[in-house]
Amino acid sequence: MPDSCIALTNLSGQVYVRRVPVPLPPGGTGTPVLVTSRSFSSGDLDLRAELEAAGCAVRSGPPDHDLAQLAPLLADTVCWVAGTGPVTAAHLDAAPHLRLVARYGVGVDAVDLAAAAGRDVLVTNTPGANTEAVADLALALTLAALRDVVPGDRGVRAGTPKVTRGRELGSLTVGVVGFGRIGRGVARRLSGFGSRVLAYDPYVAPGSVPEVELLDLPDLVAQCDVLTLHAPGEEVLVDEALLGRFRPGAVLVNTARAALVDEPAVAAALREGRLARYAADVLAADGPDAPLLADDLVALTTFTAHAGAHTVGAVDGMGRGAVDAVLDVLAGRTPAHLVSPKGSS
Missing domain, CATH: 3.40.50.720 (NAD(P)-binding Rossmann-like Domain)
Incomplete structure (x- = not known):
């Protein structure tokens, strides 16, 4: 599996480089991409089709990120378009091939950033989309x-x-x-x-x-x-x-x-x-x-029922940012809007 050098900037402004393996589609079945956002690809953009056209096998999982239900899906997942549910160390342990958590939205409070960094899993978000x-x-x-x-x-x-x-x-x-x-x-x-x-x-x-x-x-x-x-x-x-x-x-x-x-x-x-x-x-x-x-x-x-980000424009914006991050990682490019734990270097 080839490697790609990813330049990261932490919250203190320090720049460091991490070598990240670039996943390849296994046996022609498509690179497994897990989606756990309820509204992904429900706007004007058919982003699921875009991922599939790029050679990805897109699977959907529960938006609450229930680990028992997600574990079988995470087993071979390479990129995860994650909703608002928690992304814990246990989730990451269940995903040995994971290279990216593309947070569908802005907040990353529910993502264990330190655990992700320790496992060489990149984390991105979509600031400004909603x-x-x-x-x-x-x-x-x-x-x-x-x-x-x-x-x-x-x-x-x-x-x-x-x-x-x-x-x-x-x-x-x-x-x-x-x-x-x-x-x-x-x-x-x-x-x-x-x-x-x-x-x-x-x-x-x-x-x-x-x-x-x-x-x-x-x-x-x-x-x-x-x-x-x-x-x-x-x-x-x-x-x-x-x-x-x-x-x-x-x-x-x-x-x-x-x-x-x-x-x-x-x-x-x-x-x-x-x-x-x-x-x-x-x-x-x-x-x-x-x-x-x-x-x-x-x-x-x-x-209202946590509807703030639920407009066609916001759904498309968050989805566009997450999909771009997935495609960048699969192509060996540095994705935009990388998030790293405080104090990392």
Whole structure:
């Protein structure tokens, strides 16, 4: 099997080289490529056909990455187009021929990057592919919460229409938590409404984004009528202490990660009137005992089913990036958007 030298850059900016075996189609049956994303090749681009035309044998696996179901598929997989499920050391151990995990999306929190690096498995993602889609949904949820769109629809259908007094987005101060691609996309949209936009992002240097004022999170919250979350990671940001700093009647929007929010604390704040509305595309708890799905909070909450990246454009963009990474690795080229563990060298 021939080798290819891949130049990698870690998160500290260091460049290093790894020699990666280039897989060849075994016995003419096609290079095994596993796909575990629900929406892969469901847009306008027939990306599955493109992989097959390139000599790949494309197989589908469970999107939750259940190891018992995936293990037989991983046994000979060379490239894996992975969805949002976990990619653990155990998954990688079950895939001795694996050369690439092409993450279908941006976040790589669920991928054990150190384990991948230790096994000479490349990891890529598709930054920017779903930026506009998620920013659109964040704005849609904000407007729905401010104007009680969903309760209004329910009332009309039930024959009990009720008009509530909403607020105009252009008259409000909106805080954007996480000022990366999506956060900046939201800020651009808000500028069209005339909203005052503030931002919090510990990784963005003050003064580097003149279009918004950067503040510490507690100061930001104290000045905002709407707070929209676009931060990475799994650390709780909106807890009981921070909720205590919200303006009366504030609206909280979360299209990022459920873990950023203490859901029982948010439910309590809604019941007590300290928070006016909560709108989200993510939920940590979704069963009958989920704190935010309680019957008494129906009129105060709006949810979508993790649909932020589900537009034709985003699906095509994420799929295009993942397929390009697969084809690059199979051809011995360096794929774009390599992700490596922090501190690797």
